Amino acid sequence: MTEVPPMIRQGELVDEIGRMVARSASLGGDWESATLHVRRLAPYGETQMVVLRPSGRGTTEDRSALPNRSVGRLVKELRDVMYWPGAGTWLSMELTVSRTSGKDQADARFNYDDRPAWTDAPAPALYSKELHRYPRDPDHIPAWLRDQLNAG
Template identity: 30%
Template sequence: MTESTSLDPDEQNELIQSVGRSLVREMPDDWQSISFTFNSLVGVDTASILMSREKGGMEPAMPSMKAMEIMEELRSGMYQPGKGAWFVARYELARSGRYSVDFDYDSEPEFEFPIAPSSYAEDLEYFPRDDQNVPLWLRQKLDEVQNG
């Protein structure tokens, strides 16, 4: 876990572009598009990539550790007091260089393994949210910790 440091929009954009460069370095020469999903809580991250190739179809690929590290830094740096930190980032990248990134502050992250409710409480402690910005699914996780 790193200390939360706010990033300005230019710094955020530079990190987003760094993620794209890192992803592309790991792709085969004939890649056409990349769909990268990053799910995160403090101390828990998972990522998945679906890549299309010239011959067609989508296939999984492995994200680089560098891309994962940059996404962790981006999440921490994009924390907004009261709003919190995003849980899921979706990065779409085309061979032409066009890209889009969606940062989801409200949806439950989808991990490939069970996550203890206390991990969600730790995330909220590290990235506090105003009460109106705590989604229902997160309230339920926090209730599990309290009633646990």
């Protein structure tokens, strides 16, 4: 069996996560867009989803929707596939699925270097576990991350 090239697998994973987000959003009724916010370290993570739903007076936000639990496994695989030796992998992702003309369109953005907007900040010691799992060369460690490593 031949291995799927990383860029192709990345696209497959984004599409699969997008389908899960769309299914979760539809459980609450009509929706216009759904954004999955993911923040991850190797041993820690946060996931939130915001769904924009049409209402009689415009659009409302629904923060109660959550994707299927198996999305976590796909997110981990996506981080693995997107790892660049010496440069690390992404720390946060926003994946937005929009409904246009009856079709769902997924758009993902990845953050490799900026401090994630944690809801509950992880303990500084967890950042060293991230670098053990996804090593970065010294010139690819942002100052804020170096501070966390020194604090841990």
